[in-house]
Amino acid sequence: MNPLQFLLALGLEFGAALLLWTGDRDVLQLGAYIGVHALACAVLAVTLFPLLPGRLRQPPLAVLALLFSLAFFIPFLGLVALLLAVVVMRLMPVRTLDSHFRLAAPPEFLLSVREPARLFRGLSIRQLLTDVHAAAPLRTRALNAIASKPARIAGDLLRKLLSDPVEDLRLVAYGLLDTQEKALRTRISEQAALLEQFTTEPHRHSASRIEVLRHLAELNFELVYQSLVQGDVREHTLARAIEHAQAAIALDPGDGGLRQLLARMHLEQGDIDRACDDLVRATEDGLPDNRVLPYLAEMAYRRGDWRSVRALMLRIDPLTVTPRMAALVRYWQTAGERT
Secondary structure, eight states: OOHHHHHHHHHHHHHHHHHHHHSOOSHHHHHHHHHHHHHHHHHHHHHHGGGSOGGGSOSHHHHHHHHHHHHHSSTTHHHHHHHHHHHHHHHSOOOOOOOSOOOOOOOOOOSSSSSOOOEETTEEHHHHHHOTTSOHHHHHHHHHHTTTSOHHHHHHHHHHHTTOSOHHHHHHHHHHHHHHHHHHHHHHHHHHHHHHHHHHOTTSOHHHHHHHHHHHHHHHHHHHHTTOSOHHHHHHHHHHHHHHHHHHHHHOTTOHHHHHHHHHHHHHHTOHHHHHHHHHHHHHTTOOHHHHHHHHHHHHHHHTOHHHHHHHHHTSOGGGSOHHHHHHHHHHHHTTOOO
């Protein structure tokens, strides 16, 4: 701290007090006091500001205004109290907090689970498609680049483009989503026809019935998972998927894969407890940990149980999961390390 600046502020404050108590105490005298007192407070605020720790100096204008106000509305005593507070704060030992967390880089978005995102003039496809100020032909090329990708990978981008200001992009995005939905519904109709045959041909082997029920559950769930259905249609489709999965499990109670699929459906419904029970049963039925632990970690995340999330992620080998999942695993495995 510059002592001269503080002495200047203190001198101005004494001068303001003298103006107030030695004059005629009229309006002009009061105005002169307020002006000199305000100048003293401003000098003090500017003097004390650099002495504050860095984290307490943000935002600068607000902090300066606070220092000025504390000194201005408590004449004389405010100046002395602020000075003492800053001096005591500087003399006190700095406490070092033993933090168990550090900042980690967020996982990188991968357009495909097998290949990295392609770039267009230094921009990723996601950045380019969401930038409404980019050239329309360039965005159209980027949209065509993801046309062959499954909707579960690029579905969120396509759905955002349905409200894009460029009409051509809206139409292409709608066409891609509509094509995906029609393809799935065609396959659902085929499997539903096969399931209908079991009511007229009860002698057919139960293994075939289980496979048909599994396919119907998976296909209906794909409509939900790829966000191809919305609102009440989504809820109805998800309920149908759960119904088919439960029917298949009733015929084959020891199928861990079906249990895991049912857990994902309950998780999509928001029923975390039932999803957790399904995954525990799936593990008991012999499903490998690398297929169960990511979903258990997601449930712990939704509950806000960060300690359990990290504990579960530490049990996952990044080499046994997809690149996108591996990025999440590495993020949580390093999140508690100290720098």
